[in-house]
Amino acid sequence: MTHYPKGWILRNLTSEEGLLRVNNKHHDNGQEYLPFTDRVPSPCAQDSNVSEDERIECFMAGDSRSSEVISLTAMHTLWLREHNRLARALKTINSHWSAETVYQEARKIVGALHQIITLRDYIPKIIGPDAFNQYIGLYKGYDPTVNPTVSNIFATAAFRFGHATIQPIVRRLNAQYLDDPELPHLQLHEVFFSPWRLIKEGGLDPLIRGLLAHPAKLQVQGQLMNEELTDKLFVLSNNGSLDLASLNLQRGRDHGLPGYNDWREFCGLPELETQTDLNTIIANQKITEKIMELYHNPSNIDVWLGGLVEDFLPGARTGPLFACLIGKQMKALRDGDRFWWENDNVFTEAQKNELKKHSLSRVICDNTGISDVPVDAFQLGKFPQDFKHCSNIDGMNLEAWQEIFQEGKVIFTRIVSQTCGIPHKFLSSNEQLNS
Numbered sequence: 001m002t003h004y005p006k007g008w009i010l011r012n013l014t015s016e017e018g019l020l021r022v023n024n025k026h027h028d029n030g031q032e033y034l035p036f037t038d039r040v041p042s043p044c045a046q047d048s049n050v051s052e053d054e055r056i057e058c059f060m061a062g063d064s065r066s067s068e069v070i071s072l073t074a075m076h077t078l079w080l081r082e083h084n085r086l087a088r089a090l091k092t093i094n095s096h097w098s099a100e101t102v103y104q105e106a107r108k109i110v111g112a113l114h115q116i117i118t119l120r121d122y123i124p125k126i127i128g129p130d131a132f133n134q135y136i137g138l139y140k141g142y143d144p145t146v147n148p149t150v151s152n153i154f155a156t157a158a159f160r161f162g163h164a165t166i167q168p169i170v171r172r173l174n175a176q177y178l179d180d181p182e183l184p185h186l187q188l189h190e191v192f193f194s195p196w197r198l199i200k201e202g203g204l205d206p207l208i209r210g211l212l213a214h215p216a217k218l219q220v221q222g223q224l225m226n227e228e229l230t231d232k233l234f235v236l237s238n239n240g241s242l243d244l245a246s247l248n249l250q251r252g253r254d255h256g257l258p259g260y261n262d263w264r265e266f267c268g269l270p271e272l273e274t275q276t277d278l279n280t281i282i283a284n285q286k287i288t289e290k291i292m293e294l295y296h297n298p299s300n301i302d303v304w305l306g307g308l309v310e311d312f313l314p315g316a317r318t319g320p321l322f323a324c325l326i327g328k329q330m331k332a333l334r335d336g337d338r339f340w341w342e343n344d345n346v347f348t349e350a351q352k353n354e355l356k357k358h359s360l361s362r363v364i365c366d367n368t369g370i371s372d373v374p375v376d377a378f379q380l381g382k383f384p385q386d387f388k389h390c391s392n393i394d395g396m397n398l399e400a401w402q403e404i405f406q407e408g409k410v411i412f413t414r415i416v417s418q419t420c421g422i423p424h425k426f427l428s429s430n431e432q433l434n435s
């Protein structure tokens with residue numbers, strides 16, 4: 001697997017037309033599902049009301065965790081559909097393209113969309129505008145001296161802040177964004193490795209509506225993680241129930257992560273020596289008391305816990321330490337990536353202008369039966385006032401990927417100017433294709 005955010009979740013599933021393989025047994029109102037794993041019977045949970053021959057196996061995707069929870073499966077499925085939608089559209093406008101070219105070009109666009117959605121739409125809301133400017137800032141081009149490897153501290157502590165943002169309840173909503181009596185709320189543990197609930201209980205749409213119209217769990221210092229995750233977590237490598245908080249702490253120790261204060265120093269933040277110091281960054285005194293009782297000295301605090309429990313920065317969902325660690329990682333992933341979507345000669349200017357128009361909401365509109373979405377899928381709003389019909393959600397125009405033939409040969413890639421529209425500027429396709 002690669003470190004870069006490029007949609008690698010979709011790898012290794014190609015068919016002959018440059019499409020990703022799909023499920024040939026089940027459809028979601030005519031739309032595609034991920035294929036099932038070849039290893040049957042798979043360990044995924046089954047509907048207890050049906051017989052063995054109606055088994056729904058675990059899905060197969062580029063990431064073995066795609067069936068962990070059905071909301072994650074829904075996102076994998078959405079991107080599978082987006083790849084195939086793009087591949088079909090690209091083939092329509094470039095009928096001379098081989099399956100390999102179609103696959104690579106669709107994959108390249110999906111990779112760019114992942115980068116845009118992550119860095120433009122998601123990360124600023126997590127670390128806040130100030131930390132975004134401080135640690136990430138504007139793109140200035142590829143820097144070959146930057147190592148973009150995902151760091152131990154990022155994967156084992158900082159980005160696991162997400163575990164405190166998970167709702168214990170999974171909601172499925174109807175087209176009016178209301179609770180659907182036929183699809184009652186589920187406890188999170190009821191959707192661990194349960195792909196049957198996606199296929200037999202309404203498909204993607206109700207689940208994605210639930211994600212769009214309900215907030216992530218607000219992380220509060222008195223209750224960082226919900227009990228569905230600390231008492232009832234199920235993973236395939238273990239038969240019993242697990243505790244994700246313990247896993248995170250133990251994983252940090254397994255990986256030899258330095259302690260909380262060391263990482264604060266790494267980020268240029270003041271070291272904390274006493275409970276009074278701790279209270280300058282953790283408002284809740286009961287929590288700092290408890291932490292001191294357990295760890296005796298702030299330097300002993302496990303970095304995942306210390307980072308997680310800090311007061312949020314303004315406009316952020318993390319405190320200063322995780323904002324720094326996530327910000328630095330995101331900058332390295334961007335600046336150290338030769339194929340970053342904004343880097344020179346990766347996409348044409350016209351293609352970049354089109355890519356910028358796209359969003360997660362547009363991907364949802366294009367690949368589900370959902371007709372109303374918020375303009376920004378990461379910004380919580382109320383239905384209907386904060387939602388727009390899909391016909392009003394901007395998206396990219398794939399004409400910027402159309403190759404023009406002259407005398408039977410591909411000579412030009414059309415560059416559509418975003419600002420003035422016409423006249424079109426033409427460049428040699430050799431200069432433009434980077435597949």
Ligand code: HEM
Pocket residue numbers: 068069154155156159160161162163165166235244247248251
């Ligand atoms: C219901 C939702 C989720 C479940 C059940 C879940 C579960 C897990 C589990 C079991 C692990 C492996 C723990 C270990 O053995 O060390 C893990 C790792 C991880 N999780 Fe989650 N997770 C969820 C959501 C999230 C979210 C929302 C984020 C971030 C926004 C996140 C970030 C991570 C990261 C960065 C790792 C480490 C991955 C690696 O190093 O390969 N998780 N998660």
